[in-house]
Amino acid sequence: MRFRYVFGPVPSRRLGRSLGVNLVPFKTCNYSCVYCQLGRTTRLVDGRDDFFPPKEVLSEIQEALSWNPALDYLTFTGEGEPTLCRSIGWLISRAKELSPVPVAVLTNGALLCRKDVREELRQADLVMPSLDAGDPRTFRRVNRPHRDLDIGAIVKGIARFREEFKGELWVEVMLMAGVNDTEEALEAIGRALERIQPDRTFINLPVRPPAEPWVRIPDEEALVRAQVLLKAELLPHEEEGKFGVEGFPDPVEAILHIIRRHPMRERHILETLSRFPQEAVSEGLDSLVESGQAKRITYQGQTFYAYAGGRYGR
Numbered sequence: 178m179r180f181r182y183v184f185g186p187v188p189s190r191r192l193g194r195s196l197g198v199n200l201v202p203f204k205t206c207n208y209s210c211v212y213c214q215l216g217r218t219t220r221l222v223d224g225r226d227d228f229f230p231p232k233e234v235l236s237e238i239q240e241a242l243s244w245n246p247a248l249d250y251l252t253f254t255g256e257g258e259p260t261l262c263r264s265i266g267w268l269i270s271r272a273k274e275l276s277p278v279p280v281a282v283l284t285n286g287a288l289l290c291r292k293d294v295r296e297e298l299r300q301a302d303l304v305m306p307s308l309d310a311g312d313p314r315t316f317r318r319v320n321r322p323h324r325d326l327d328i329g330a331i332v333k334g335i336a337r338f339r340e341e342f343k344g345e346l347w348v349e350v351m352l353m354a355g356v357n358d359t360e361e362a363l364e365a366i367g368r369a370l371e372r373i374q375p376d377r378t379f380i381n382l383p384v385r386p387p388a389e390p391w392v393r394i395p396d397e398e399a400l401v402r403a404q405v406l407l408k409a410e411l412l413p414h415e416e417e418g419k420f421g422v423e424g425f426p427d428p429v430e431a432i433l434h435i436i437r438r439h440p441m442r443e444r445h446i447l448e449t450l451s452r453f454p455q456e457a458v459s460e461g462l463d464s465l466v467e468s469g470q471a472k473r474i475t476y477q478g479q480t481f482y483a484y485a486g487g488r489y490g491r
Contacts, residue, residue, distance in 0.1 A: 182234045183241040184438055190412050192250045192281055196241055199255025199438060200262035201228050207258055208285050209321040212351050212392050214385040214440050215256060223323040231264040235271050242276045254283040255438050266297025279303060287326050290334030295341060305347045306335050311365030315357050332369045339373050348375040350407060352382060353392050358399040363406045370407060378409040385440050386476040386483060433470055440483040
């Protein structure tokens, strides 16, 4: 079976072996973050909808869970903002009926100011919103949000969700040199975190090719300052483990299915291709680029393969 909505499992630096579920079309989001590994947002929306048939998504989840019993998380994430999906609450509830695997939601947190979204996400075991800014100016520069979004309301919504939610709430901060790593910007984020009171706070870095070419990793001094001010853990630069490609007889299709949501380092692609017959592997990597379906990007001294449907900085 070739999955359309489910991908992986992928090795996650935070969640271990994670089976991903995508609920929105490619680059459908209410942010257009400068650091996004999938490129610039092409469909900037803030209204909720069922972009895919919920029962088809659930059917794929059930099938994929039967193939992957050894999972750490079933994770609602993917090609855009998952809470834009109107049926995410129903899908979380039904997925928990299918399997004891914990359910995680990776979200930008923008819609947690809405009561319906908070109620739906309360069914998850782990919710991880991002918070890259604590002030309006930095918020607009980093996240380039939909015009209807306000950072004050977003922080208030995440804090309200923390009060209502019985599971684990982890907050992730993407840190970038000269953008949100100054003492002033970090103090604003710190005040927001004090209000939210997450169980854990992670500092992430733009270790994969970002949407904009000027995005850079902060220096060591800034990283230490951030860890102290935010009381946060620094994520490792690379994930470890194998990418799941079950159900794909064609190696090119298998790689494309992953990089639509998760750009891959060349070494991870080579390892993945090695699990297919050698005659299929020999032309697989070059054909990804030559066909125009993927692009090869050199970033931070490493070679990555990314989906060509994304728009990377010119």
